[in-house]
Amino acid sequence: MPTVIAIKMHQNSLSADELSELASNIRAWGAELGFQQIGIADIDLAETELRLEEWLARGFHGEMTYMSRHGTRRTRPSELIQGTCRVICARMNHLPAGAHPPESALADKNKAYVARYALGRDYHKLLRRRLQQLSERVTAAAGEWGYRVFVDSGPVMEKPLAAKAGLGWQGKHSNLLNREAGSWFMLGTIYTDLPLPVDAPVTNHCGSCTACIDVCPTGAIVAPYVVDARRCISYLTIELRGSIPEDLRPDLGNRVFGCDDCQLHCPWNKYAHTSDETDFSPRHGLDSATLLSLFAWDEATWEKRTRGSALRRPGYDGWLRNLAVALGNAPPSQEICAALTGRRASVPPMVQEHIDWALRRQLEKSPA
Ligand code: B12
Ligand code: SF4
Structure with missing residues (x-):
């Protein structure tokens, strides 16, 4: 900027x-x-x-x-x-x-949102x-x-x-x-600099509804109209460069890039329209991809598949970091533990730390 x-x-x-x-x-x-x-x-x-x-x-x-x-x-x-x-x-x-309905990806904890x-x-x-x-x-x-x-x-x-x-x-x-x-x-x-005639603002129609505040997984909407970005999953998965605070990681669920919960639960979105722009169509099956399939992208694949996409913003390390957290939150699975362990040696310490967290969380949930 x-x-x-x-x-x-x-x-x-x-x-x-x-x-x-x-x-x-x-x-x-x-x-x-x-x-x-x-x-x-x-x-x-x-x-x-x-x-x-x-x-x-x-x-x-x-x-x-x-x-x-x-x-x-x-x-x-x-x-x-x-x-x-x-x-x-x-x-x-x-x-x-x-696109696949957002609720289906959110509900399936082996998928990436x-x-x-x-x-x-x-x-x-x-x-x-x-x-x-x-x-x-x-x-x-x-x-x-x-x-x-x-x-x-x-x-x-x-x-x-x-x-x-x-x-x-x-x-x-x-x-x-x-x-x-x-x-x-x-x-x-x-x-x-053209003094064009201005339009009038519209009135606020939120009324007493608090659906967005109530549903926010991390309590990021700290008061009506006020978002503490540090708690918002969009910030944590896209803007933050380093480590995601540990206490917030479980609340990320399977959201690996951004979050839509406050919009998904807003009653006004029943009036929303889909876009006619084919450019907005999902690429690489991202609307219903599994966490493991995305975690398997190596850097060259990530470079190629995120070209011209907003997904590039957190960088490849941020991408792996987010997926590691979501894999930690996924139902216990040996395949997930194997994928996390297999990746560990080839990633920087920041990602390693998230992988270690994910492995611990997987183990905690595994039947004895
Ligand atoms: C920084 C930023 C973020 C940050 C901070 C979010 C935030 N709410 O500020 C993070 C990374 C968290 C983020 C997340 C998201 N973002 Co964003 N983000 C921006 C950005 C770059 C600046 C926003 C900003 O100025 N924030 C500063 C705060 C202080 O401003 P504010 O939100 O307007 O806050 C106002 C209210 O709090 C209000 N207020 C305070 N008290 C009161 C009391 C009353 C009574 C009232 C009426 C108002 C009021 O006054 C404040 C100042 O206007 C804009 C692009 C741009 N350049 O504007 C996109 C933008 C806002 N983001 C956008 C989107 C889509 C998102 C996400 C939905 C993405 C996602 N799916 O993950 C989430 C939504 C999270 C959320 N609930 O806000 C879109 C929003 C489109 C829309 N329909 O509004 C924008 C406009 C980008 C774009 N070009 O379209 N974003
Ligand atoms: S985008 Fe998600 S985490 Fe951020 S304010 Fe909305 S519901 Fe909360």
């Missing part, structure tokens, strides 16, 4: 009517490019800034130093990119059509390319304009901005929720 982004913005002098027409066109072009919704927000994130400061002060970001490194540039878009006055926010469904968003092609690449295409259409129609596309690629508060742009509200699990689409979508943004 870049530390400072300096980009030249162009002051385009469109009339109010032209800006309004352009905003409608952006929505229509966005739909043609596969986005389910586009909204436009102003850049006032004052309330978000206070909440982010508190979140950081409580250390909830753990080792994600990129969350604090940029100071107020994260919550003040015009400090990140001079001249920014609007943010075009987009959402795209990612739930792959035809991979978060739905990571089963196919890396969403960063797909959304960024489409937002770039959208931006180019704006240039073709309206002339040079100042813009910069972000999909998790800079210090941007994507959820609060999308909420301001009317794409949904932040649920108690903190993800953006939409009445017609639940939360199974990813977000992307375009910062711009």
Whole structure:
């Protein structure tokens, strides 16, 4: 992630009517490019800034130093990119059509659970390319304009901005929720200096429901709307580079990359839609693979099979670490113990330590 982004913005002098027409066109072009919704927000994130400061002060970001490194540039878009006055926010469904139901992989403890968003092609690449295409259409129609596309690629508060742009509200699990689409979508943004007309936010519809808080396996949603990332399985399996805290390992179950529990149990997701993007279709049978088959991937296989996929983020060691924990949590089996033991000599100490934990846990569960 870049530390400072300096980009030249162009002051385009469109009339109010032209800006309004352009905003409608952006929505229509966005739909043609596969986005389910586009909204436009102003850049006032004052309330978000206070909440982010508190979140950081409580250390909830753990080792994600990129969350604090940029100071107020994260919550003040015009400090990140001079001249920014609007943010075009987009959402795209990612739930792959035809994938095995998530509940079946979660229920079978010999299978690996991979978060739905990571089963196919890396969403960063797909959304960024489409937002770039959208931006180019704006240039073709309206002339040079100042813009910069972000999909998790800079210090941007994507959820609060999308909420301001009317794409949904932040649920108690903190993800953006939409009445017609639940939360199974990813977000992307375009910062711009064009003073486009803004959209109105929608109201919060969580009511008294606490399903996401109650179901979270690690108690990571420490208060409504507040996630302690250090306890979140998504952080532990994707962002954390070193050792997973031992007390949390049993709660990971068979989740080897990310976690969807708070979304799976959210009642609004009965309105979710699957994605038409074939790029999001599961690769290599990841929607119902066994833990042992994935643990058998050597580094070259992992390199090849994770190319262009979000699965690369924790690295090969992180991948093995996560699988070792899940194998420790699996029903006792000699085959699992043999696979863990067979791997031990060829992996770095961090992974070895997780393998040793997994072997101990397997033995504890074995009938005497
Ligand atoms: C850091 C990060 C994480 C971290 C921290 C998660 C978190 N909740 O912050 C970890 C690694 C744990 C993570 C996990 C996941 N992530 Co993530 N993550 C991000 C990232 C890079 C930044 C998020 C951030 O700014 N966090 C800082 C906190 C302080 O901000 P916040 O969550 O908005 O917190 C707000 C609320 O707490 C609110 N608040 C506080 N008190 C109160 C009180 C009231 C009354 C109200 C209304 C609000 C409120 O104010 C805070 C500031 O706005 C964004 C991409 C981006 N650049 O924005 C993706 C992003 C949020 N992640 C995303 C996804 C999909 C996930 C996972 C579902 C992945 C998975 N399946 O494993 C999980 C979900 C876990 C969860 N319940 O949040 C998507 C969410 C899409 C959506 N529909 O909302 C994003 C937007 C990526 C993208 N481009 O699409 N993620
Ligand atoms: S993603 Fe999983 S661990 Fe993280 S907050 Fe949601 S339910 Fe909890």
